[in-house]
Amino acid sequence: xxxxxxxxxxxxxxxxxxxxxxxxxxxxxxxxxxxxxxxxxxxxxxxxxxxxxxxxxxxxxxxxxxxxxxxxxxxxxxxxxxxxxxxxxxxxxxxxxxxxxxxxxxxxxxxxxxxxxxxxxxxxxxxxxxxxxxxxxxxxxxxxxxxxxxxxxxxxxxxxxxxxxxxxxxxxxxxxxxxxxxxxxxxxxxxxxxxxxxxxxxxxxxxxxxxxxxxxxxxxxxxxxxxxxxxxxxxxxxxxxxxxxxxxxxxxxxxxxxxxxxxxxxxxxxxxxxxxxxxxxxxxxxxxxxxxxxxxxxxxxxxxxxxxxxxxxxxxxxxxxxxxxxxxxxxxxxxxxxxxxxxxxxxxxxxxxxxxxxxxxxxxxxxxxxxxxxxxxxxxxxxxxxxxxxxxxxxxxxxxxxxxxxxxxxxxxxxxxxxxxxxxxxxxxxxxxxxxxxxxxxxxxx
Numbered sequence: 134x135x136x137x138x139x140x141x142x143x144x145x146x147x148x149x150x151x152x153x154x155x156x157x158x159x160x161x162x163x164x165x166x167x168x169x170x171x172x173x174x175x176x177x178x179x180x181x182x183x184x185x186x187x188x189x190x191x192x193x194x195x196x197x198x199x200x201x202x203x204x205x206x207x208x209x210x211x212x213x214x215x216x217x218x219x220x221x222x223x224x225x226x227x228x229x230x231x232x233x234x235x236x237x238x239x240x241x242x243x244x245x246x247x248x249x250x251x252x253x254x255x256x257x258x259x260x261x262x263x264x265x266x267x268x269x270x271x272x273x274x275x276x277x278x279x280x281x282x283x284x285x286x287x288x289x290x291x292x293x294x295x296x297x298x299x300x301x302x303x304x305x306x307x308x309x310x311x312x313x314x315x316x317x318x319x320x321x322x323x324x325x326x327x328x329x330x331x332x333x334x335x336x337x338x339x340x341x342x343x344x345x346x347x348x349x350x351x352x353x354x355x356x357x358x359x360x361x362x363x364x365x366x367x368x369x370x371x372x373x374x375x376x377x378x379x380x381x382x383x384x385x386x387x388x389x390x391x392x393x394x395x396x397x398x399x400x401x402x403x404x405x406x407x408x409x410x411x412x413x414x415x416x417x418x419x420x421x422x423x424x425x426x427x428x429x430x431x432x433x434x435x436x437x438x439x440x441x442x443x444x445x446x447x448x449x450x451x452x453x454x455x456x457x458x459x460x461x462x463x464x465x466x467x468x469x470x471x472x473x474x475x476x477x478x479x480x481x482x483x484x485x486x487x488x489x490x491x492x493x494x495x496x497x498x499x500x501x502x503x504x505x506x507x508x509x510x511x512x513x514x515x516x517x518x519x520x521x522x523x524x525x526x527x528x529x530x531x532x533x534x535x536x537x538x539x540x541x542x543x544x545x546x547x548x549x550x551x552x553x554x555x556x557x558x559x560x561x562x563x564x565x566x567x568x569x570x571x572x573x574x575x576x577x578x579x
Contacts, residue, residue: 145551148184148213152547155180155209164202171197174536181543183209185550186442188305188412188525189516191532191539195308206306207295213550214302214333214442215259258341263301266332270297273325281321300329303442305412305525317415318396323403330411331367336438339363358473359449363438366448370435374405377428387420408432410443412525419512419528426515426528433522434490444523444549446490450483457483490549494521497545501538508533516542521549 159176162168171179175191179198182189183206192198198206275293278284284292292308299306309315316322332340339360378401382389389397400415407413409432421429436445452470457480460468468475498517502510512528519526520542534542 148547148551151184151209151212152177152180155184155205158205159198159202161201164199164205165197166199166202167197168199171202174539178539178543179206180209181546182525183304183306184213185523185546186210186213186302186304186444186525187520187523187546187550188299189520189527189531189542189546190306191534193310194306195310203295203308207298210302210304210306211298214298214304215263258344259337262332262337262340262344266329267294267297267301270300270325270329274322277319277321281319296326297329300326300411300413301333301442303330303334303410303412303437303444303523305407307413313413313415314417317400318392320399323399323415326413327403327406330406330413331371334410334437334441334443335367336363336441336443338440339438340441358471359439361471362449362452366452367438370409370432370448371402371405374408374428374432375401378404378425381422381425381428382416385420385422385425388416388425405432408524408526409435410437410445410522410524412519414526418526421528423511426511429515429526430518433518433524433526434494436522436524446487446522450486453480453483454487490521493545493548494518497521497541501534501541504535504538505533517545520545523550 156173156176158164159180160170160173162170164176165171171192178189178191181187194203194206271290271293273293274296275286275290278289278292279286282289295306295308298304305312307313313323313326338357342357342360375398379389379397382401383397384390389400392400403413403415408429418429434446435451436447437443439447439449453468453475456470456475457468468480494517497520498510498514501517502508502513505513508530512530515526515528516530516534518524523546531539531542
């Protein structure tokens with residue numbers, strides 16, 4: 134029983150249970166608009182995509198699913214969007230365990246700074262921030278769709294609630310068949326959605342530090358390394374992504390080419406935010422130029438902040454490896470970031486996670502390309518990275534994939550959401566000092 138309650142088993146088990154329950158509910162007759170119930174693969178794919186807050190779909194959400202089915206999907210990505218760290222902490226508290234094992238391990242792996250006494254504050258913050266942000270964004274979207282576009286009050290409220298929860302949890306599901314393409318020129322819709330994505334995806338350790346800095350004694354403290362990396366790299370990625378997208382798509386008449394500068398800037402900024410984790414699209418992703426797809430490959434893999442609702446390898450991992458390379462170029466024996474030394478154990482964990490992620494995405498991409506010879510490789514690569522990084526953007530090939538390919542994406546979504554952090558946590562927990570050292574040699578590199 135003790136082994137079963139190990140955090141590296143509890144978290145995947147909880148997500149698998151949610152996926153199983155969601156699949157069963159989506160197969161009920163009244164979950165679909167036609168009243169016949171979804172087939173097993175469609176229900177499983179949708180439930181996995183929702184729980185893993187990915188957003189990839191094989192059927193049109195507002196057309197195929199009934200109101201009941203859409204509510205189930207919304208509840209599933211609300212659960213999944215709370216994040217691995219908060220889920221692990223909550224399960225550990227419910228099981229009566231001390232936080233020193235699960236909470237400390239997750240915090241270590243995610244480069245957080247929470248301690249045992251802050252567990253209650255964390256859980257309180259999670260629910261307060263989630264409910265508050267979702268409520269504010271839902272209200273703004275409701276008013277815009279109701280007053281600005283003349284929708285019925287009830288219909289506008291439903292769209293507002295669904296999109297606010299989907300955005301905060303970085304899920305990417307939409308109650309519109311074209312996602313947010315119909316509102317690509319409206320900053321009063323894209324703006325609140327972007328804000329919810331950033332706040333949800335920046336990570337709860339950062340939000341926790343921002344929250345506690347209201348206190349006088351916290352204002353005098355130096356920012357933690359994790360928060361400094363997350364905030365600075367997130368800003369840099371958002372700005373650079375916007376500039377790159379503007380440059381790559383400015384002359385593409387099917388995306389940004391036909392827009393005014395203001396609308397083009399708005400949509401480039403929106404896609405820069407959403408392509409790293411959220412999965413909403415206000416322009417046609419399938420019409421992107423090859424260089425834009427390549428930009429998306431990189432930014433999707435990087436993802437968002439640790440211990441939040443975002444996916445990907447996380448900005449801290451990306452930044453850490455960048456500083457490792459920079460330290461090596463300068464000939465420094467140790468990796469330093471913002472005048473802080475980073476332990477070799479954390480560097481090894483980051484390298485292990487990145488290499489395994491690249492290998493897994495590469496393997497699944499090759500398998501899917503072999504199964505689907507009629508689909509262009511660049512679109513398959515986009516789909517597999519989107520699934521692993523739990524982004525949810527698609528060039529439009531998801532529904533055309535065969536069942537074996539869809540099953541591979543299901544595995545990839547689950548591993549991308551749960552597997553990487555579970556593996557990293559296992560590495561943190563299994564670290565032990567050896568009582569001997571082997572003779573050292575220097576193999577040739579390069």
